[in-house]
Amino acid sequence: MLAYYWLNPGGLVRIANQVITCPNCKASLPDWSKSCQFCQADTSQVIRPKQDNSDPQAFETPTWTLSAYYAVSTLLLISGLVGIGTTLAGSQKDGLGLFDIISLVFDGVGALVGIGLLLRLEIVRGITNIICFFGILSGLRFILFGLGATFISSWGLLVVIYGILKVCVYGFMIYLIGETDRYTWR
Numbered sequence: 441m442l443a444y445y446w447l448n449p450g451g452l453v454r455i456a457n458q459v460i461t462c463p464n465c466k467a468s469l470p471d472w473s474k475s476c477q478f479c480q481a482d483t484s485q486v487i488r489p490k491q492d493n494s495d496p497q498a499f500e501t502p503t504w505t506l507s508a509y510y511a512v513s514t515l516l517l518i519s520g521l522v523g524i525g526t527t528l529a530g531s532q533k534d535g536l537g538l539f540d541i542i543s544l545v546f547d548g549v550g551a552l553v554g555i556g557l558l559l560r561l562e563i564v565r566g567i568t569n570i571i572c573f574f575g576i577l578s579g580l581r582f583i584l585f586g587l588g589a590t591f592i593s594s595w596g597l598l599v600v601i602y603g604i605l606k607v608c609v610y611g612f613m614i615y616l617i618g619e620t621d622r623y624t625w626r
């Protein structure tokens with residue numbers, strides 16, 4: 441079975457199992473295209489190549505992928521809620537600073553995304569790719585910051601570990617969204 445990675449105009453990566461040709465401009469398009477992304481021609485009538493059904497299991501989401509998907513979604517939700525809780529608890533003493541508000545927004549979005557992923561909302565799955573990308577960047581920042589702090593005190597190491605975890609979780613989520621996109625939900 442062939443899988444094609446596709447870059448939409450929106451920048452989101454989706455995967456097609458087959459490729460069709462645009463009747464107008466002859467561009468190669470993923471088989472789920474209803475219209476050509478280059479010349480907007482209607483491609484809904486284009487005959488799709490026959491699916492390779494020699495391995496019917498190929499289109500079923502492996503159980504571990506689904507389990508991991510739900511686990512990471514729950515983790516995003518929990519870490520968002522924990523983040524909100526910690527920020528609010530910390531602000532009891534000296535009020536909300538700019539950094540606190542940024543953290544609240546980021547954690548709030550994280551928690552909402554967790555809920556959306558658990559409900560399998562297609563739009564959330566799309567924006568999650570972008571959020572995960574920023575999550576990885578933020579994780580890398582924690583790693584760099586932690587590495588610098590390790591020379592001063594031992595908690596720097598914890599920050600590094602937190603950063604690595606963050607990069608792994610978000611990277612894994614991007615992988616899982618791609619994996620679960622390839623298959624029909626069951």
Ligand SMILES: [Zn+2]
Pocket residue numbers: 462463464465466467476477478479480481
């Ligand atoms: Zn075209």
